[in-house]
Amino acid sequence: MKISFxxxxxxxxxxxxxxxxxxxxxxxxxxxxxxxxxESGSGKTTISKLINGLIPLYxxxxxxxxxxxxxxxxxxxxLAEISKYVGSVFQNPRSQFFNVDTDSEIAFGCENLxxxxxxxxxxxxxxxxDFHLESLLGRNIFHLSGGEKQKIAxxxxxxxxxxxxxxxxxxxxxxxxxxxDLAEIIKLWKSRGKTVVVVEHRLHYLRDVADRIVYVxxxxxxxxxxxxxxEAKGPEYAASLGLRSIKLVQLGGARAxxxxxxxxxxxxxxxxxxxxxxxxxxxxxxxxxxxxKITALLGHNGAGKSTxxxxxxxxRGSWSQKRAARKLGTYLIMQDxxxxxxxxxxxxxxxxxxxxxxxxxxxxxxxxLNLKNYAEKHPMALSGGQKQRVAIASGVSSNRNLIVFDExxxxxxxxxxxxxxxxxxxxxxxxxxxxxxxxxxxxxLNCCHHVIRMDHGRIxxxxxx
Amino acid sequence: MKLDPRTKLFLAIVVNSVILSAxxxxxxxxxxxxxxxxxxxxxxxFVLAFFSLYxxxxxxxxxxxxxxxxxxxxxxxxxxxIVSRMMPITIVLYYVMQTTKANEFMAGMxxxxxxxxxxxxxxxxxxxxxxxxDESRAIGNAxxxxxxxxxxxxxxxxxxxxxxxxxxxxxxxxxxxxxxLSVAALTRALTPEAKRTCIVPIGFHVQxxxxxxxxxxxxxxxxxxxxx
Amino acid sequence: xxxxxxxGKKSSNTLVRxxxxxxxxxxxxxxLAFLSSSVGYIPALIVFSTGSIALVTSIPLxxxxxxxxxxxxxxxxxCGFFGTAMFVMGQGILMLSISLLVGLLAGVALKVFGKxxxxxxxxxxxxxLMSSSMMxxxxxxxxxxxxxxxxxxxxxxxxxxxxxxxxxxPLVAIYAFGILGAVVGGFIARRVMKKHFERIxxxx
Numbered sequence: 085m086k087i088s089f090x091x092x093x094x095x096x097x098x099x100x101x102x103x104x105x106x107x108x109x110x111x112x113x114x115x116x117x118x119x120x121x122x123e124s125g126s127g128k129t130t131i132s133k134l135i136n137g138l139i140p141l142y143x144x145x146x147x148x149x150x151x152x153x154x155x156x157x158x159x160x161x162x163l164a165e166i167s168k169y170v171g172s173v174f175q176n177p178r179s180q181f182f183n184v185d186t187d188s189e190i191a192f193g194c195e196n197l198x199x200x201x202x203x204x205x206x207x208x209x210x211x212x213x214d215f216h217l218e219s220l221l222g223r224n225i226f227h228l229s230g231g232e233k234q235k236i237a238x239x240x241x242x243x244x245x246x247x248x249x250x251x252x253x254x255x256x257x258x259x260x261x262x263x264x265d266l267a268e269i270i271k272l273w274k275s276r277g278k279t280v281v282v283v284e285h286r287l288h289y290l291r292d293v294a295d296r297i298v299y300v301x302x303x304x305x306x307x308x309x310x311x312x313x314x315e316a317k318g319p320e321y322a323a324s325l326g327l328r329s330i331k332l333v334q335l336g337g338a339r340a341x342x343x344x345x346x347x348x349x350x351x352x353x354x355x356x357x358x359x360x361x362x363x364x365x366x367x368x369x370x371x372x373x374x375x376x377k378i379t380a381l382l383g384h385n386g387a388g389k390s391t392x393x394x395x396x397x398x399x400r401g402s403w404s405q406k407r408a409a410r411k412l413g414t415y416l417i418m419q420d421x422x423x424x425x426x427x428x429x430x431x432x433x434x435x436x437x438x439x440x441x442x443x444x445x446x447x448x449x450x451x452x453l454n455l456k457n458y459a460e461k462h463p464m465a466l467s468g469g470q471k472q473r474v475a476i477a478s479g480v481s482s483n484r485n486l487i488v489f490d491e492x493x494x495x496x497x498x499x500x501x502x503x504x505x506x507x508x509x510x511x512x513x514x515x516x517x518x519x520x521x522x523x524x525x526x527x528x529l530n531c532c533h534h535v536i537r538m539d540h541g542r543i544x545x546x547x548x549x
Numbered sequence: 550m551k552l553d554p555r556t557k558l559f560l561a562i563v564v565n566s567v568i569l570s571a572x573x574x575x576x577x578x579x580x581x582x583x584x585x586x587x588x589x590x591x592x593x594x595f596v597l598a599f600f601s602l603y604x605x606x607x608x609x610x611x612x613x614x615x616x617x618x619x620x621x622x623x624x625x626x627x628x629x630x631i632v633s634r635m636m637p638i639t640i641v642l643y644y645v646m647q648t649t650k651a652n653e654f655m656a657g658m659x660x661x662x663x664x665x666x667x668x669x670x671x672x673x674x675x676x677x678x679x680x681x682x683d684e685s686r687a688i689g690n691a692x693x694x695x696x697x698x699x700x701x702x703x704x705x706x707x708x709x710x711x712x713x714x715x716x717x718x719x720x721x722x723x724x725x726x727x728x729x730l731s732v733a734a735l736t737r738a739l740t741p742e743a744k745r746t747c748i749v750p751i752g753f754h755v756q757x758x759x760x761x762x763x764x765x766x767x768x769x770x771x772x773x774x775x776x777x
Numbered sequence: 778x779x780x781x782x783x784x785g786k787k788s789s790n791t792l793v794r795x796x797x798x799x800x801x802x803x804x805x806x807x808x809l810a811f812l813s814s815s816v817g818y819i820p821a822l823i824v825f826s827t828g829s830i831a832l833v834t835s836i837p838l839x840x841x842x843x844x845x846x847x848x849x850x851x852x853x854x855x856c857g858f859f860g861t862a863m864f865v866m867g868q869g870i871l872m873l874s875i876s877l878l879v880g881l882l883a884g885v886a887l888k889v890f891g892k893x894x895x896x897x898x899x900x901x902x903x904x905x906l907m908s909s910s911m912m913x914x915x916x917x918x919x920x921x922x923x924x925x926x927x928x929x930x931x932x933x934x935x936x937x938x939x940x941x942x943x944x945x946x947p948l949v950a951i952y953a954f955g956i957l958g959a960v961v962g963g964f965i966a967r968r969v970m971k972k973h974f975e976r977i978x979x980x981x
Contacts, residue, residue, distance in 0.1 A: 100781050136736050142794075144785030159782075163790060167738040179726040180733035182649040186678055191748045195652055196738035200749045208748075226679050240737070398692045416694060422722050423684070424691035426714045428972045437695050462976040464721055478695065565865055666796060671852055673800025674807075681808050709965055716836050716975050723801055724840070724979055731797040740791055 085154045085169060085247035085279055087112040087135055092149035093131055093303075094139055100146045105130050106150070106303040114247075117280040119290050122300035123326040123497045124468075131300065132252045132283045136160070137166035153248070168197060171241030175253040175495065177233035181188060186223045186236050193244040207243045214272060215239050231262030238269050250280045255286050256495035257419075258525045259385045260332075263289045279427040285497045288332040289323075291315070299325060326499045333525040335549070336533065348375040350412065350486060350517055355395050355405075357388075366391050366541045368532040373486070373534075378508055378518040381526045383538035384394065389521045392538070393488045396519065412486060415479035419490045421471045430455055430474050433463050436484030449477050452510060469500050480511070487511065491519045493527050505531040550589040554657030556757040557645050563764045564641045567771060573607065573633075575771045580637040582643040582760060590648060599640055620674035651676065656747035665741045673730070680726060681719075688718045791846055799851050802841040803858045807832050810859070810908055823941065824950045827912070828958030831905035835962025836969050838904060842887055842897045843980045845968070849884030852900070856880025856907055869914060879907040894967055900957045900964070909955030916948050 089110040095103040104127045112118050112294045120128040133139045137158045140147050153169055166375060171193075173418045174180050183189040190211065195205040212218060220232055226296070228236070234254060241249065251270075255263045267289040270281040273280050274293060281434060291311045299306045315330050322329060349374040366388045373379045383389050394400040397416040398409025418424055429434045434446040441477050450456045453473045458466060469529055472492060489508075492499045501524065508518055508531045522528060528535060529549070537545040552560075564579045587596050610629045653674050658668045692698075697714055803856075813833040816826045845851040860876025883900040890896035941947040974980040 094784075098783070099570075138732060139784070140736060140784035142732070142785055142790045145783070147784045148781045148783060162740075163735045164738040164740050164743065167736055170736075172733075172736040174729065174733060175730055176726075178680075179729035182676065182734055182737075182739070183652055183674070184728070188650045188652045188748075191652065192739075193737040195745045195747055196743050198744050198746050201746055201750070204746070204748045226683075249579075293590070308593070325770065372641065394690075397694065399693065416690075418687065420687070420722065422725070423687045423718055424695070425718065426692070426697070428976075436697075462973065464973070464977045482695070562865055598980055649923050666792075666850070667854060667857075669793070669796040670800035670803065671858065673797050674804045674858060677804035678808070681804055699826055712833065712836070712965075713969060713973075717969070719805075720974075720981065721836060721977065723805065724798075724844070726796055727801040728794075730801075731794040734797065735790060735793055741791060742789070743794070 086114050087248065087279065088152045090150045092134060092151060098146060100148055104303050108305060110195045110305055112279060112281060114279055115277045116295050117274050117293055119287065119297045120281065120283045120296045120300055121287060121297055121327055123403060123499060126300045127303040128300045129252055132250050132281060135281060136170045136172045136250050137161065137163050167244065169182055169246050170248045170250055171244055171246040173237050173241055173251045175256050175305035177230045177237065178255060180237055181225050182231065184224060184226065186220050186225055189225060189236055190243050193240055197244060198259050198277055204496045211239045211242050215269060230257040230421060231259060231385045234258060235265065243493055249273055251282045253283055253285065253495055254372065255284065255289065261287065261384050267293060285328050285495065287328055287330045289331055298404045308360055323498055326497050328498050329526060333529055335525055335528060349373055350375060352396060353391065357395060357401060358392055364541055366395065373519055375517050376512055376515050377533040378512050378520060378531055379534040380532040381519060381536050382539060384508045387538045388541040390490060390518045393521055397488055413484040414486045414488060417472065417475050417479065417487065417489045417492060419494065421475045422464065423476050425471060428462055430463055431459040433474055434477050434481045437478055446481060449480050453477050455505060469503060476507065485518045486519065491521060493522065493524045495508050501527055550586060550756055551752050552662050552760065553753050553757050554649055554653050555661060556760055557649060560639050560760060560764060561645055563768060565638055567768060575767060576637050578767050580640050582763065583641045587644050599636065603633060603636050650749060652747050653749045653751060655745060669741065681723065684719055684722050688715065793874060795845050795847050798841065798844050799854050802837060803855050805837055806834055807859060807862055809837065824947055825954055827909040827951050828954035829956050830908040831958030835901055835959060835966040838901050839897050839970055840974060840980060842900050843892055848887035850880065852884035853880040859907060863907040867971050871914065875910045876907050879903055884956040898963045901963050902956055905955045905959035909952050911922065912951055918944060
């Protein structure tokens with residue numbers, strides 16, 4: 085099914101002058117796979133909402149122009165009607181499921197559309213076979229990893245058998261292996277003649293499947309390339325537009341052998357954790373992090389990385405481990421930083437952990453993190469990157485030596501990733517030891533000194549860069 | 550052994566109202582039902598653990614209630630009593646939660662002519678309890694890391710601050726999840742007018758009749774009991 | 778520009794958002810109410826438990842009231858859930874009826890006074906009558922309630938309850954503390970709304 089945008093503008097306010105999407109004309113042909121790329125805030129997510137009908141039917145704002153699915157105008161349809169033609173997958177895997185068990189979740193869309201039970205079961209069986217979901221059936225969704233949840237979300241949409249799939253940053257929380265599975269799913273859809281629209285920062289996994297990459301800037305379609313064209317222009321060109329690399333960055337070439345004990349390091353011994361004695365989730369006899377350096381922790385979802393971070397930060401484990409963590413001074417920057425912002429202004433946030441309270445020192449910390457102009461703002465009203473820096477500032481102000489980051493660049497564009505990387509380097513220069521859990525090879529190449537790779541709760545590889 | 554969701558609802562209401570107002574004999578008669586049903590679901594570990602704990606609490610209470618155990622002892626005894634009283638409720642709720650899927654539940658409700666306007670929020674509510682605890686745990690962790698404690702000099706100075714620290718991140722993150730959930734539901738055709746189908750067939754069978762009859766029999770026994 | 782139109786005004790779609798919000802806030806309210814009512818397990822503090830519920834739940838309720846568009850429907854379902862939860866937990870049908878009545882009144886208050894402070898504040902006070910009614914059976918059907926708690930709690934606690942049930946004043950005190958909690962909570966919630974939610978953009 086064809087998607088056409090005819091002179092479409094949209095603004096989230098009452099006035100069309102504030103438009104975030106400006107006079108877009110775009111044609112997406114039936115069976116095409118189109119990637120919408122661009123920096124955060126460029127309006128690409130808004131375009132995806134125009135396709136699945138959330139604009140104009142749900143989101144309040146002001147709109148001009150028409151969006152046509154085939155020859156039907158979305159403004160004249162209902163969301164239930166649109167959902168027969170358009171299936172949507174969103175960024176955050178934990179907030180898009182309605183059921184507690186996987187089977188019902190896959191059936192959910194079909195049941196809402198009133199499809200006959202026998203037909204639904206036939207579709208589920210087919211979807212499960214196509215997506216290789218046998219091991220996920222009959223499970224509690226709350227116990228699945230982010231990648232598994234995202235697969236279930238794709239499966240649920242697939243079961244309603246729409247002609248168009250719209251994915252809004254589906255890979256933001258996924259590791260490299262799961263991202264490949266996602267690419268397979270998109271390939272499958274394309275091979276069946278479906279139209280696929282992906283809004284995405286990470287481009288590498290779409291290299292073989294995308295027909296076009298549409299670059300959106302300031303609410304306009306700036307230019308278009310095929311993946312091959314973009315690749316030919318070289319990584320510097322993509323970086324200058326704020327795009328992530330289209331080729332998967334390999335760490336292999338840059339690695340050096342793990343150099344023995346140059347300088348001091350922080351050492352943890354006997355990091356063990358398990359829910360049941362027989363199945364240890366984590367079993368690490370010794371972990372040493374070079375002082376004043378940035379160490380990256382790589383590994384698949386479910387390899388035990390987050391558990392390790394929690395152990396190191398004293399949020400889990402035995403009483404003596406917790407005490408050791410407090411004595412050392414560790415701080416975790418969570419993936420969802422909303423959980424760790426408590427006060428009404430950025431300055432208060434920094435002062436909260438400071439003993440004694442010293443405003444000049446607080447301002448100095450804010451200055452070093454480019455937050456000085458936001459001192460009086462509410463932390464939660466800031467952008468994602470700024471929030472993250474506020475959380476870092478609160479860790480620095482409470483004099484922590486080891487700062488652990490849980491996926492600091494998930495869902496960030498190239499420029500934001502560089503900003504995070506610069507912040508990390510500055511922290512290391514101040515003498516902080518950093519431990520970064522990440523799936524992002526570009527970040528690792530940009531700022532990390534040392535890499536640890538984990539699998540099944542053990543360290544399998546260590547090297548320096 | 551599959552029961553109709555309506556039977557389960559009936560069971561939950563009857564069991565809980567009997568358990569809370571009847572002598573222990575009747576509550577044992579009542580919660581034997583979900584226990585047996587859980588055995589059919591192969592949850593024998595849970596049932597075993599449940600019964601050992603329940604017996605310990607009941608026997609402990611019976612043994613200690615006549616003794617003078619002092620102030621702390623009284624607290625322990627009343628805790629035992631509360632545990633032994635609340636446990637039957639948990640086993641019923643555990644059974645219902647474990648075996649009822651959201652779609653089954655919605656289908657059962659619509660068979661009882663409960664409008665979607667009630668079923669949709671009810672389903673969301675049930676799905677949201679684990680989320681509230683998950684989010685709250687993450688925030689608790691962050692507070693611990695920041696050294697914000699319930700009992701400290703700082704909290705004493707401003708007791709309402711702790712309420713704010715705890716509630717505001719929680720409210721921000723759950724309203725965000727709520728907004729995203731509404732959007733996900735809408736793009737998958739959930740509307741208050743929709744006539745849903747359900748892949749799990751529901752309907753009354755022999756086992757439903759047995760459960761109904763048994764529950765009613767126990768209630769009648771209870772109502773006709775000799776009043777001392 | 779041609780054919781400029783406002784969007785997102787279609788009612789059936791905002792209805793789903795309202796319903797989802799009811800579900801979320803009901804889950805949160807029930808959890809908070811149970812946690813904060815545990816104060817009442819200490820016999821000396823029984824009469825304060827209603828106040829503590831009203832105080833703690835004021836902030837989420839303010840946010841809930843300001844987010845919903847169909848006041849009466851949403852409040853009715855919200856309170857209906859709480860009443861049903863209490864009913865399933867063994868409280869009588871009286872509790873359920875009170876809950877529904879309270880929900881209706883709170884919805885009407887929101888409709889009449891609007892979504893300003895007056896509306897939110899009065900709805901919050903009306904709603905606290907629901908959580909405060911949890912102890913009502915002690916007076917309306919004293920014997921049954923004592924029997925019920927006797928099986929739940931130890932003799933000293935029941936004696937304390939029996940003592941309370943002798944005069945109507947503790948009942949007045951329970952409601953008074955509930956309302957006091959809602960009033961104090963309301964003012965805190967107003968401050969929190971201004972200080973946090975409005976600046977974040979969660980509420981207008």
